[in-house]
Every structure is written in structure tokens, then in C-alpha cells.
Amino acid sequence: MIHFRSASKIYDNDVFALKGINTHIGKGEFVFVTGSSGAGKSTLLKMIYGGLKPSDGSIEVGGTPVESLDPYKLAILRRQMGIVFQDFKLLWDRTVLENVCLPFSVWGKLTHENKEIAEVMMKKFDIWKYRNEHPHKLSGGEQQKAAICRALVTSPWILIADEPTGNLDPDSAGEVFRMFYEASQKGSTVIFATHNEHLLSLHKGRVIKLDKGRLA
Amino acid sequence: MRTVLRESFRDIKRHKRSSLLLAIVISSASFLFFIFSSVIYNLGNAEDMWSKQIRVSVFMTEGADPQSLSEQIKGINGVLEVNHISPEQALEILKKRFPDEEVAFSPSSVPGYIEARASIDDVEAVKSSVLKLEGVDDVSLSSSWYKSLKDLIYFSALFSIGIMVFVLSLSVLLVFYAVRIGVMERREEIQLMRLCGATEWRIRSPYVASGLIMGLFGASVGAGLQYVFGSLVDRNLSQFINGWVSLTLSQVLFVYLASIFIGSFGNLMAFVRGADAD
Ligand SMILES: Nc1ncnc2c1ncn2[C@@H]1O[C@H](COP(=O)(O)OP(=O)(O)OP(=O)(O)O)[C@@H](O)[C@H]1O
Ligand SMILES: [Mg+2]
Numbered sequence: 001m002i003h004f005r006s007a008s009k010i011y012d013n014d015v016f017a018l019k020g021i022n023t024h025i026g027k028g029e030f031v032f033v034t035g036s037s038g039a040g041k042s043t044l045l046k047m048i049y050g051g052l053k054p055s056d057g058s059i060e061v062g063g064t065p066v067e068s069l070d071p072y073k074l075a076i077l078r079r080q081m082g083i084v085f086q087d088f089k090l091l092w093d094r095t096v097l098e099n100v101c102l103p104f105s106v107w108g109k110l111t112h113e114n115k116e117i118a119e120v121m122m123k124k125f126d127i128w129k130y131r132n133e134h135p136h137k138l139s140g141g142e143q144q145k146a147a148i149c150r151a152l153v154t155s156p157w158i159l160i161a162d163e164p165t166g167n168l169d170p171d172s173a174g175e176v177f178r179m180f181y182e183a184s185q186k187g188s189t190v191i192f193a194t195h196n197e198h199l200l201s202l203h204k205g206r207v208i209k210l211d212k213g214r215l216a
Numbered sequence: 217m218r219t220v221l222r223e224s225f226r227d228i229k230r231h232k233r234s235s236l237l238l239a240i241v242i243s244s245a246s247f248l249f250f251i252f253s254s255v256i257y258n259l260g261n262a263e264d265m266w267s268k269q270i271r272v273s274v275f276m277t278e279g280a281d282p283q284s285l286s287e288q289i290k291g292i293n294g295v296l297e298v299n300h301i302s303p304e305q306a307l308e309i310l311k312k313r314f315p316d317e318e319v320a321f322s323p324s325s326v327p328g329y330i331e332a333r334a335s336i337d338d339v340e341a342v343k344s345s346v347l348k349l350e351g352v353d354d355v356s357l358s359s360s361w362y363k364s365l366k367d368l369i370y371f372s373a374l375f376s377i378g379i380m381v382f383v384l385s386l387s388v389l390l391v392f393y394a395v396r397i398g399v400m401e402r403r404e405e406i407q408l409m410r411l412c413g414a415t416e417w418r419i420r421s422p423y424v425a426s427g428l429i430m431g432l433f434g435a436s437v438g439a440g441l442q443y444v445f446g447s448l449v450d451r452n453l454s455q456f457i458n459g460w461v462s463l464t465l466s467q468v469l470f471v472y473l474a475s476i477f478i479g480s481f482g483n484l485m486a487f488v489r490g491a492d493a494d
Binding site: 049051071072075076077078079081083085089091093102103105106107108110 | 219230404405408409410411412413414415416418
């Protein structure tokens with residue numbers, strides 16, 4: 001499903017964020033990505049959805065190198081993905097519901113059924129009561145829940161989550177892990193970056209550990 | 217399509233101040249367009265009219281018969297109109313022209329003459345034909361006056377075109393900067409839309425559509441203003457410029473196209489150059 005072929009990333013300031021990553025993540029697999037701060041977790045994740053281009057090597061998703069897709073094909077590929085960003089990326093001038101439904105409205109599919117899916121999701125995360133509020137009225141954890149809802153509403157084939165539990169209490173974190181795990185049981189591929197030792201201990205599957213940009 | 221329109225209206229609503237500014241810019245631009253194209257159009261008309269009204273004043277020798285001479289002049293090719301101005305009428309014209317003149321004109325001191333009209337193309341030929349007639353003393357033409365008028369009209373038209381080009385570029389520039397600022401402000405939103413799988417068309421179309429809406433709105437306001445302005449001009453100026461036309465169909469079409477161009481082109485340009493960096 002996702003194939004890293006000697007992928008490297010050097011940022012403009014000559015920081016070597018990733019060095020020669022070779023790995024494969026299969027369909028329906030749930031992998032944790034871990035490593036200390038600055039190890040390159042976010043960089044790795046960004047390259048999967050084409051937010052960053054590798055300086056060297058290639059990342060293939062479903063057999064096609066992401067870095068060489070034209071904007072239209074990249075857009076279509078991203079519709080198969082649900083992404084939880086480390087910095088949430090919520091829109092401050094829209095309501096929480098509008099934020100969660102953003103993928104649908106961007107695709108021109110803001111239908112009644114899709115709004116109901118969003119409602120169910122938001123109720124699960126206990127943020128439905130904030131649907132008409134703007135994100136700045138929510139706590140950090142609640143904002144993170146909204147960002148998770150936005151990634152999950154579209155039932156994506158690939159779930160990319162960058163530290164999605166960083167602001168959550170242990171119970172909520174466990175719940176988020178469970179939901180992502182369920183998604184992988186249903187066939188979605190999940191890439192989950194985290195520092196959370198407790199979550200790591202819960203999981204018996206693969207853990208990709210990064211150390212200073214290399215696979216450890 | 218509906219989403220595009222809805223988005224663009226929301227976009228206009230959300231950025232009330234810059235939208236208002238844009239609307240004012242485009243409205244004034246299209247109003248200026250209307251004014252100056254009207255000026256060009258009407259000057260052209262006036263020029264056309266006056267070119268057919270070149271005066272040929274025929275002064276007669278003593279004892280010549282104005283009636284038969286008038287008939288003869290009427291027969292010359294290119295003569296459009298012939299009037300005999302009797303000494304009394306000539307006196308009236310003089311008095312009107314110099315109302316404050318203390319000098320008393322007496323009918324005997326003012327000779328009558330024949331006034332013919334011809335178009336600018338024929339006037340020289342008419343003059344030489346008239347000079348050949350019996351009883352003609354001298355012929356004077358008003359064509360030099362017409363020539364300076366024509367120059368004046370030519371330069372006014374050139375000036376108007378210059379202003380129109382200037383207004384067009386200025387408004388494209390203003391729209392460009394207004395949209396660019398908008399795009400910059402919303403760079404994160406646009407980036408997020410891309411990350412959620414938005415196509416370029418999906419991202420740009422609301423901007424282009426709001427540009428179109430602004431353009432149409434601006435052109436309509438401009439046309440409305442010009443209509444009001446035109447009827448004022450009509451009421452007050454129609455004695456001087458006969459057949460002043462304030463709004464023609466092609467003018468309206470042209471201004472709508474220009475406004476749409478200003479709105480959407482300014483938008484598109486701003487977009488292409490504003491939000492490409494990811
Ligand atoms: N845009 C950037 N420009 C320059 N250097 C960057 C940029 N983004 C990240 N880096 C550098 O690349 C390295 C890896 O960063 P990355 O964000 O991938 O780490 P991370 O593993 O996600 O860390 P954290 O756990 O703190 O989120 C770091 O040394 C960081 O300073
Ligand atoms: Mg990170």
C-alpha cells in the first residue's frame with residue numbers, strides 16, 4: 001500500500017530530517033511511528049500525503065509515486081486519506097461542525113447523510129454540543145477531537161495521524177486508539193505517530209521507530 | 217455550480233470591506249468607461265454632423281439677382297442647402313453676434329449674401345463652381361473652423377481612450393491587490409482545502425465567480441449612474457449637441473465585458489501568483 005524507497009528529506013536549512021527510509025506498510029495494517037522529538041515522524045507522515053516532497057528517493061502509495069503526481073491526481077488521492085495534523089489545522093472562522101464537514105464541502109458532497117455521519121462521529125467524541133461554536137471556545141483536547149472527527153468522517157482508506165492524542169486525557173486517548181484500530185480492522189491502513197508509551201504498550205502490531213531520521 | 221455561487225457569496229459577505237471597496241472601484245471604473253465612451257461616441261456623431269454643414273458664404277456683385285443666383289447654386293453638385301440672407305437678416309445676425317456694439321449698423325451698410333451648405337468633401341469643388349458663376353464677387357468657407365474642430369475632437373477622443381486604458385489597468389491592479397491580500401489572509405484555509413483533496417478548480421472558482429459577480433454588479437451600477445447622468449445631459453445639453461446619445465447597446469455590452477474582465481482577470485492573476493507556495 002505505502003512504500004518508502006530510500007526516501008530522504010533535507011530541509012532548506014540543511015537539516016537532515018530523514019535518511020534513506022526503506023519500509024512498506026501493507027493494506028489494513030496499523031503501524032505506530034515513534035521516536036523522540038525531532039526524530040522525523042511528522043516529516044515521514046507529510047511525505048505520504050504529498051505535503052512534502054522527498055529530497056531523494058520515492059514514496060509510493062497504491063503503486064504510484066506521490067511526489068510526481070499532478071495537483072489534480074494528488075487531490076483525488078488525498079480524498080482517500082484522513083489526516084490528523086499535529087497542529088490540528090482547524091479554521092478559526094468556521095463553526096466546529098463546518099470544520100468537521102470541511103472535506104465534504106470541499107468535494108461538493110455536503111449532503112444530509114454526510115452531515116448525519118458527522119453528527120454521529122461528533123457525538124462519539126462528545127463535541128456535538130459545540131457544533132455551532134467556533135474552535136477557539138474549545139479546550140485543546142476538544143479541538144484535537146474535532147480534528148480527529150474531520151479525519152474520520154470520510155471513512156478514508158488511509159488514516160494518517162500525527163500525535164492525535166497529545167492533548168487528551170488517558171481515557172480519551174485510549175478511545176481514539178480504539179477507533180483507529182477499528183478502522184484498520186475494517187481494512188483501512190493506519191499510520192499513527194505518537195510518544196504515548198501507554199498506547200505503545202497496548203499495541204501488539206508493528207512500531208516504526210525513528211532515531212535522528214533513520215529507522216531504528 | 218450552486219456551491220461555487222454559494223461560496224462566492226459567502227466570500228463576499230465575509231470580506232465586506234474589501235468587497236465594498238472592489239464594488240466601488242469597478243462601479244467607478246465602469247461609470248468612467250461609460251462617460252468617456254459616450255464622449256467619444258457623441259463627438260464622433262457631432263463631427264459627422266458638422267462635416268455636412270460646412271458654410272459656403274457667397275457674396276454678390278452689385279446688381280446681381282440673388283434669386284436666380286440661388287437657383288443656379290442649388291444646381292451645383294454637392295450643394296445641400298441654399299438660403300438667401302437679405303441685408304435685413306444679415307443685420308439681425310450681426311446684432312445678435314455683437315449685442316453690446318454701440319455702432320449702429322444700418323441696412324444699407326450691410327450687404328446681403330447667399331449661404332449654402334455642403335459636406336467637407338465637396339466644399340472646395342463647390343467653391344470653384346460658384347466662383348465661375350455670373351454675379352459672384354467672392355466666396356468664403358467655414359472649413360478652417362471645421363478643421364480645428366476636427367483636431368479638437370480627435371485629441372479629445374485620444375485623451376478619452378487614454379483615460380479608459382488607464383482606468384482599466386488601474387482597476388485590474390486594484391482587484392489584483394485586493395484579492396491577493398484576501399488569498400494571503402486565507403493561505404492556511406486554502407492549504408487545508410488542498411490537503412482535504414480540493415482540486416484547483418474547486419479552490420479558484422469561488423474567487424473567479426465572486427470577481428464575475430463584482431464585475432456584473434459594478435457594470436450595472438455604472439450603467440445606472442450613466443443613465444441618470446445621461447438624462448441630465450440630455451435635458452441640459454440637447455440644444456447644443458443635437459442627438460446626444462447617452463447609452464448604446466454596444467457600449468453597455470462592452471462595459472459589461474470589461475467589468476467581467478476586470479473582476480475575473482484580476483482575481484485569477486492574484487490567485488496564480490498568490491497561493492502557489494505550499
Ligand atoms: N519546515 C522545516 N524547515 C526546516 N527544518 C524542519 C522543518 N520541519 C522540521 N524540521 C526539522 O526536521 C527535523 C524533524 O522534524 P519533525 O517535525 O519531522 O520531527 P518530529 O519527529 O515530528 O518531532 P515531534 O515529536 O516534536 O513532533 C527536526 O530537526 C526539525 O527541526
Ligand atoms: Mg511531529
